[in-house]
Amino acid sequence: MAEMTVQVVTPDGIKYAHRASMVVVGTPDGEMGILPDHVNIISPLTVHEMKVYRVDQEQTINWVAVNGGIIEVKNNQITIIANSAERKREIDLDRAKRAKVRAERELEEAQAKPHSADQVRRAQVALERAINRINVGNK
Secondary structure, eight states: OOOEEEEEEETTEEEEEEEEEEEEEEETTEEEEEOTTOOOEEEEEEEEEEEEEESSSTTOEEEEEEEEEEEEEETTEEEEEESOEEEGGGOOHHHHHHHHHHHHHHHHHHHHSTTOHHHHHHHHHHHHHHHHHHHHHTO
């Protein structure tokens, strides 16, 4: 069976490293599926849930909450350099839910203020990340 090596790296180090038969990531243009022998590419990533179909565990999908970054696919090696990333098993759902509530409150407050575009955008990103973590944690 053809396979690829997948590695997710953040400023905190390697968050994920395995062999896979397929990987699905989120890009600004939508979801992108990557199979072995994929054309070499570099692409930006969005806040999205990454799906890794592992070679050594049939019918098993590993979920990773990826919070932006870039992906490079080259010679069956997938390298993701992410701002932050968490595997499903690492996600504290209660903490993620509290972060979502806090981000929603901050977004409301920022939208009520004039000239607060930066605050609005930061709150939107925090909300996006919290929702992504919750989605992955619930898989």
